[in-house]
Amino acid sequence: MDYVLAQVNIGRLLAPLDSPPIGGFVAALDAVNAVADAAPGFVWRLQTEDGNATALRGFEEDADGAAGGILINMSVWESVAALGAFVYGAAHIAVLRRRREWFEHMTVAYTALWWVPRGHLPSIAEAEDRVRHLRRHGPTTYAFTLRTHFPPPGEAEAGVPRMSPEDWACTV
Numbered sequence: 001m002d003y004v005l006a007q008v009n010i011g012r013l014l015a016p017l018d019s020p021p022i023g024g025f026v027a028a029l030d031a032v033n034a035v036a037d038a039a040p041g042f043v044w045r046l047q048t049e050d051g052n053a054t055a056l057r058g059f060e061e062d063a064d065g066a067a068g069g070i071l072i073n074m075s076v077w078e079s080v081a082a083l084g085a086f087v088y089g090a091a092h093i094a095v096l097r098r099r100r101e102w103f104e105h106m107t108v109a110y111t112a113l114w115w116v117p118r119g120h121l122p123s124i125a126e127a128e129d130r131v132r133h134l135r136r137h138g139p140t141t142y143a144f145t146l147r148t149h150f151p152p153p154g155e156a157e158a159g160v161p162r163m164s165p166e167d168w169a170c171t172v
Contacts, residue, residue, distance in 0.1 A: 002118040003152035004043055005077045008127035009111035010059050011103035013068025017054055022068065025102040028095045029054075035091040036075065041082020044121060045075035058124035059131070066104065074127055076116065080149050083113070084164060087146065109134045112143040115152045 015021040029052055036042055046053045053072050063070045077083040086092055112130040116122055134143040141150045141159055151158045 003115040003154070004118050005080060005083055005113055005152075006074070006116045006120075006122040006127075006130075007077065007083055007111065007113045008072065008074040008122070008131065010062060010073070010106075010131070011071045011099070011110065012062060012066035012106060013071060014102060014104060016068045017071075019068070022102050024098065025095070032092055032095055035089070036086055039082065039086040039089070041078035042086070043076040043078060046072065046124075056124065059128055062106075062108075062110075071103075072124060072127070074122060074124070076122070080113070080146065080162075080164075084146055109145070111145065113145060113149060114143050115150075 013022060017026065033045070033047075033052060036045060046056065048055050053074070056072055057070070058072050059070045075083075077086075087096070109131055112127065112134045114122075114130050130143040133140070134145070137143075139145055139148040139150075139161060141153075144150050144161070147164050148161050149164065150161055
């Protein structure tokens with residue numbers, strides 16, 4: 001079976017999405033999404049007819065006390081390398097470095113990666129389950145991170161963790 005990489009990340013907004021403090025994030029959203037859509041190895045991303053996922057809800061247990069609620073980003077990629085190239089590429093890293101302007105610092109896992117059969121589109125419920133698993137058990141073949149990831153099922157050493165390259169980091 002052929003597998004592709006699903007990823008989810010969530011953020012607790014510091015203020016409502018339509019408020020001035022979040023304006024810089026909103027202004028960058030369409031451009032960053034366009035870069036993702038055109039990135040080598042991109043397969044799919046969660047979105048509504050508006051072209052983003054800001055209206056979608058989930059991860060309610062994480063929303064407690066969040067002034068602006070939770071935003072969900074979910075996508076599917078051909079490989080860990082393709083996702084990493086986008087995440088740490090110039091267009092996305094510039095916005096990622098500003099995340100503390102718009103999102104609360106989360107002390108629990110807020111992102112998870114997992115392999116899905118090609119053609120499968122992950123649901124928000126599936127993503128919630130993967131994040132909860134990662135929080136309880138750390139990186140495993142069921143849910144992992146970009147820093148500590150696993151090869152797809154069926155590959156040699158599929159259960160052996162791999163570490164990301166040293167330059168895959170956002171130091172801010």
